Amino acid sequence: MSVSHEPFDTFAALHAVGALDGDDLRAFEAHLAAGCDRCATLVQQTEQALARAAMAGPPEPPPSAVREQLVKRAAAAGAPGRRRWLPWTLGIVAAAIATGAFSAAYVAARYEARLGQMARETAAAKERVARTEAELREELALLRDPTTLLVELRGQAAAPGAVGRVLWADGGGGLLLATQLPPPPPGKVYALWTLAGDAPRAAGVFVPDESGRATLRVAADGSGGPVRVLSVTVEPAGGASAPTGAVALAPR
Amino acid sequence: MSNGADLIRQMAEGDAEAFARFYDRYAPLIYPLILRILPDPTDAAECLQDVFWESRQRARTYDAERATPDAWLVTQARERAIDRMRGARRRRDAAPLGTSPRPRLAEATAPLERSAAVDRSVLMRAFERLPDPQREALELAYYGGLTQTEITARLKQPLGTVKTRLRLALDRLREMVKPT
Numbered sequence: 001m002s003v004s005h006e007p008f009d010t011f012a013a014l015h016a017v018g019a020l021d022g023d024d025l026r027a028f029e030a031h032l033a034a035g036c037d038r039c040a041t042l043v044q045q046t047e048q049a050l051a052r053a054a055m056a057g058p059p060e061p062p063p064s065a066v067r068e069q070l071v072k073r074a075a076a077a078g079a080p081g082r083r084r085w086l087p088w089t090l091g092i093v094a095a096a097i098a099t100g101a102f103s104a105a106y107v108a109a110r111y112e113a114r115l116g117q118m119a120r121e122t123a124a125a126k127e128r129v130a131r132t133e134a135e136l137r138e139e140l141a142l143l144r145d146p147t148t149l150l151v152e153l154r155g156q157a158a159a160p161g162a163v164g165r166v167l168w169a170d171g172g173g174g175l176l177l178a179t180q181l182p183p184p185p186p187g188k189v190y191a192l193w194t195l196a197g198d199a200p201r202a203a204g205v206f207v208p209d210e211s212g213r214a215t216l217r218v219a220a221d222g223s224g225g226p227v228r229v230l231s232v233t234v235e236p237a238g239g240a241s242a243p244t245g246a247v248a249l250a251p252r
Numbered sequence: 253m254s255n256g257a258d259l260i261r262q263m264a265e266g267d268a269e270a271f272a273r274f275y276d277r278y279a280p281l282i283y284p285l286i287l288r289i290l291p292d293p294t295d296a297a298e299c300l301q302d303v304f305w306e307s308r309q310r311a312r313t314y315d316a317e318r319a320t321p322d323a324w325l326v327t328q329a330r331e332r333a334i335d336r337m338r339g340a341r342r343r344r345d346a347a348p349l350g351t352s353p354r355p356r357l358a359e360a361t362a363p364l365e366r367s368a369a370v371d372r373s374v375l376m377r378a379f380e381r382l383p384d385p386q387r388e389a390l391e392l393a394y395y396g397g398l399t400q401t402e403i404t405a406r407l408k409q410p411l412g413t414v415k416t417r418l419r420l421a422l423d424r425l426r427e428m429v430k431p432t
Binding site: 045053055065066073 | 285401
């Protein structure tokens with residue numbers, strides 16, 4: 001517990017009555033999310049005090065039609081809240097459309113659909129983050145490897161203004177970073193080649209982004225021998241087994 | 253006789269009889285609160301229906317450790333009623349000038365004349381026992397659904413003053429209605 005718990009005692013009371021907003025609301029939600037039991041209890045006690053007071057008064061019978069409709073609807077529906085997404089959602093939507101009166105159920109179905117969409121987006125975002133993390137780990141390993149070399153590449157006939165660098169470790173592969181590359185001609189891509197023995201080896205193809213930048217991760221060369229030459233040429237989009245096109249980047 | 257939490261559990265299993273008993277027990281207690289927020293009886297009845305159907309749909313997620321059945325239901329009822337009131341207010345605000353009266357402070361705090369039962373409610377008596385400035389702020393929040401910033405604008409009081417009034421009002425209310 002901190003020395004002073006204010007302003008959170010006040011925030012907790014106001015939150016229970018729905019009056020908190022703006023920065024106070026954000027601060028309080030973060031505070032609650034951090035696990036403040038005192039505030040959670042205070043919110044709960046205030047809500048219960050309001051409920052106790054609200055329900056302690058003399059009853060007022062509602063119109064009988066409300067009960068009739070609810071009972072009829074409950075008899076027709078299955079057990080509520082089961083996690084069978086499609087039938088549940090369809091059931092809710094159908095009932096809402098059929099009666100035209102149960103807007104809360106329709107809203108609930110929409111929220112469920114939205115939650116499903118959010119879950120898919122979250123899963124996709126997690127996957128992207130995991131991929132990015134794996135790539136960063138590989139790049140970090142490359143930078144930490146004492147045998148990693150920095151090879152500078154200069155623009156050639158196919159891309160005179162281009163500049164490139166390759167971080168290369170014979171045992172760990174490499175990373176090509178290039179800038180100021182023009183878009184390749186239609187049907188063409190850029191291809192990176194490594195030369196370890198007598199024959200060049202295709203190390204991957206790429207297309208620069210709109211700003212002319214490109215990054216290409218290259219797996220370790222399986223030949224075992226030290227790579228002597230790295231170059232980038234323009235090749236057909238389907239790929240080539242050996243460099244045939246104009247050279248875009250080559251060592252200085 | 254089943255208690256509220258038992259009825260909620262049975263409702264979650266699709267027990268239509270438990271749902272009817274839950275309604276019979278709580279609807280007459282919830283209805284005055286909804287009427288206080290939504291004075292139009294048609295609106296209030298529709299809202300009551302939404303609240304109970306939603307409570308049935310959400311019964312599976314009810315956690316007795318987190319809220320009593322009373323608090324669970326009253327919180328839902330108040331939120332739904334205020335959502336409806338805000339919706340009606342937005343529609344009214346969107347109407348061309350001169351076709352509909354603007355919402356006034358009195359609408360959020362108007363004494364309910366329709367029902368003597370509502371007027372006698374313990375909650376209102378508890379509210380009435382608060383000093384006027386605290387009661388006014390609490391009624392705007394509880395019945396009017398206004399936030400601290402909106403209350404500040406309505407009452408033309410500093411934000412800190414509004415927060416203090418609400419805090420004191422709720423502290424006193426907790427004391428007044430706490431179980432004996």
